[in-house]
Amino acid sequence: MNDKQKVAQAAIEYVKDGMVVGLGTGSTANYFIEALALCVKEKQWSIKVVSSSTVSLIKAQEYGLELVSLDQLSHLDLYVDGADEVTPDLTLLKGRGYDLVKEKLLAKACKRFLVLVDQSKQVETIGEKFPVPIEVIPFAWQMVKESLRQIGGDSELRQTASKDGLVITSHGSLVLDTRFKGSPGTKELNDRLNAIPGVVEHGVFYKLASDLLIVEEGKVSVLSEAESRR
Numbered sequence: 273m274n275d276k277q278k279v280a281q282a283a284i285e286y287v288k289d290g291m292v293v294g295l296g297t298g299s300t301a302n303y304f305i306e307a308l309a310l311c312v313k314e315k316q317w318s319i320k321v322v323s324s325s326t327v328s329l330i331k332a333q334e335y336g337l338e339l340v341s342l343d344q345l346s347h348l349d350l351y352v353d354g355a356d357e358v359t360p361d362l363t364l365l366k367g368r369g370y371d372l373v374k375e376k377l378l379a380k381a382c383k384r385f386l387v388l389v390d391q392s393k394q395v396e397t398i399g400e401k402f403p404v405p406i407e408v409i410p411f412a413w414q415m416v417k418e419s420l421r422q423i424g425g426d427s428e429l430r431q432t433a434s435k436d437g438l439v440i441t442s443h444g445s446l447v448l449d450t451r452f453k454g455s456p457g458t459k460e461l462n463d464r465l466n467a468i469p470g471v472v473e474h475g476v477f478y479k480l481a482s483d484l485l486i487v488e489e490g491k492v493s494v495l496s497e498a499e500s501r502r
């Protein structure tokens with residue numbers, strides 16, 4: 273078992289029969305989907321799942337999990353996802369998979385948001401390793417880019433992997449990958465991004481994570497939201 277599989281397996285401990293579980297996006301979340309499907313089969317549990325992206329939807333279908341659509345739910349029990357960066361106060365940077373709208377809706381609507389990372393994702397400041405992904409309404413991208421410039425952000429439209437087109441999110445948005453000069457605090461960055469017209473969603477997940485499961489060389493440790501505030 274590799275580290276991502278181990279942390280995904282550890283997350284199964286948080287699942288209980290009868291829950292509605294949100295499925296994240298990415299390689300770690302994929303391992304969790306596999307582990308969950310196995311657990312449901314072995315224990316004959318009644319679990320409903322909701323996907324955060326088309327990728328996790330297809331994966332859940334492949335593994336025979338019972339899907340419920342997001343528009344049928346006002347809340348869910350548990351959401352399990354990975355992250356690209358995590359700070360000591362449990363602020364996350366997400367969005368390499370560019371399905372931020374659903375990911376943040378699930379993170380906000382769940383009773384418990386479990387984040388699965390390896391130690392390489394731990395940073396002091398958001399944006400240390402990756403640009404901040406900012407989903408924008410297509411016709412607003414130039415104005416949003418200028419608003420971001422005014423708060424110290426240098427943005428580029430995200431291109432497809434083959435560099436022959438622009439990435440379009442499942443919500444139909446463009447993505448401005450943005451590097452910030454200096455290090456605005458997480459709250460300040462979150463507030464400033466929330467206040468820009470034309471921004472649909474962004475990759476800063478502030479005060480949303482409940483528990484962080486961190487894996488390092490096969491050993492999983494847990495940091496909960498209450499401890500992170502000490």
Ligand code: 5RP
Pocket residue numbers: 296297298299300301353354355356365366367368369370371372375
């Ligand atoms: C997708 C995400 C992912 O959770 C993040 O990119 C981590 O992915 P991985 O588990 O493959 O390292 O935010 O939008």
